[in-house]
């Protein structure tokens with residue numbers, strides 16, 4: 100992650116408020132029964148999703164480039180009486196171990212195309228056979244809305260891209276939908292999102 104992006108995220112997470120709230124992403128919560136551990140959560144931010152998964156008894160590692168966000172994630176975990184593991188890392192260079200994880204979760208991890216093309220084969224490789232990748236991100240259609248998400252089309256998802264980016268997965272769900280996303284100050288209403296659930300072959 101470029102230095103200016105890292106300081107932008109650290110600044111955003113520097114307040115006492117949780118930028119995306121403390122409740123889990125609802126697509127994740129609805130589909131959590133599909134997940135087994137250990138879970139790798141990409142771009143975990145302030146910990147709302149990792150803490151939720153830990154509360155279900157799952158072993159979770161949250162990776163993010165913002166040390167301020169991950170420090171907050173540990174405070175949230177402590178306040179909920181659960182334990183999570185975290186790692187400060189740039190996903191542009193991150194390399195998870197092969198055939199290790201039961202699940203990978205990627206919620207609002209809006210990464211540049213070149214970073215995704217490098218990372219996603221490693222994500223598939225890090226799953227055990229039958230492992231699950233669950234992803235939700237704003238779609239390109241979100242560009243015309245002001246309810247959240249980046250304004251750079253390269254960071255936004257399309258159904259076509261995502262299908263090709265996980266070729267070693269059986270697609271259990273791949274759709275673009277409009278839904279209310281109300282998650283703290285920065286995700287604030289009707290939004291276009293891509294949702295993907297794949298099962299490692």
Ligand SMILES: C[S@@+](CC[C@H](N)C(=O)[O-])C[C@H]1O[C@@H](n2cnc3c(N)ncnc32)[C@H](O)[C@@H]1O
Nearest residue numbers: 100108119142143144163164165189190206207
């Ligand atoms: C919109 S926030 C989502 C946070 C969290 N997934 C959630 O749903 O609450 C995006 C997160 O991606 C992280 N991020 C962006 N680019 C990254 C990179 N190259 N490496 C690691 N983390 C990155 C940011 O630090 C930020 O925490």
